[in-house]
Amino acid sequence: MFPATDKQTAVALLILRFSLGIFLLQWSIEKLILPSATIRIAQGFYSVSLPVAGSYALGIAELILSLALLFGAYRTISYGLSLLVHTVTVLVSLRQLFDPFGLAKVGNHLWIATWPTWGAFAALFLMRSSDAYTIDGWLQSRSARPSPASRAP
Numbered sequence: 333m334f335p336a337t338d339k340q341t342a343v344a345l346l347i348l349r350f351s352l353g354i355f356l357l358q359w360s361i362e363k364l365i366l367p368s369a370t371i372r373i374a375q376g377f378y379s380v381s382l383p384v385a386g387s388y389a390l391g392i393a394e395l396i397l398s399l400a401l402l403f404g405a406y407r408t409i410s411y412g413l414s415l416l417v418h419t420v421t422v423l424v425s426l427r428q429l430f431d432p433f434g435l436a437k438v439g440n441h442l443w444i445a446t447w448p449t450w451g452a453f454a455a456l457f458l459m460r461s462s463d464a465y466t467i468d469g470w471l472q473s474r475s476a477r478p479s480p481a482s483r484a485p
Contacts, residue, residue, distance in 0.1 A: 338462075338464075341459075341462050342462065342463065343465070345456065345459055345462060345463040345465075346463070346465040348452055348456050349402070349404060349456055349463060349466070351452075352401060352414065352449075352453060353399075353401045353403075354402070355449065356394065356398035356401060356414055356417070356418075357395070357398040357399070357402065359394060359398075360391050360392075360394035360395040360397070360398050361391070361395070362391075363387050363388070363390050363391030363394060364388060364391035364392070364395070367384045367387035367388060367391075370382065370390065370391070371383075371384070371387060374386075374387075377424045377425065378424060394417070397410060397413055397414060397417070401414045403466065404465070404466020404467050404468055404469065405467040405468060406468065407460040407461075407463060407466060407468050408460060411453075411456055411457040411460050412457055414453055414456075414457075415450075415453040415456075415457045418446075418449060418450055418453050419450065419453075422450050425443060428440075428443040429443050429444065429446065432444050
């Protein structure tokens with residue numbers, strides 16, 4: 333690839349990562365400030381009785397994950413876990429996804445947004461090594477530079 337293309341790809345991935353990080357961050361904050369909503373979702377979609385402490389634990393874990401995604405830290409792990417979290421969401425909401433117009437009274441057309449979001453998470457994971465404007469990328473570039481001691485005669 334040409335350097336200009338590399339820069340365009342890096343900027344595009346920055347935009348993609350930032351928007352997905354904000355998306356995931358919103359859900360983690362909801363778990364922390366509205367645990368009752370998380371409990372209802374856990375019961376309705378996952379058939380799990382979640383205690384309030386469980387909502388807080390999930391919220392903290394997802395907050396850490398969303399911040400790692402947002403800043404590009406531990407790319408393989410954070411991008412992969414983010415993709416996995418969203419994949420589970422897609423799988424448990426298949427009924428809503430296959431009834432986007434609510435004809436069977438289970439969904440509405442807003443659920444369809446989970447598909448392109450899943451695609452964005454998958455694309456970001458597949459292109460993680462090209463995502464240059466990240467904490468990981470910054471740390472790599474710092475370690476690749478010669479240290480001041482190695483430049484001394």
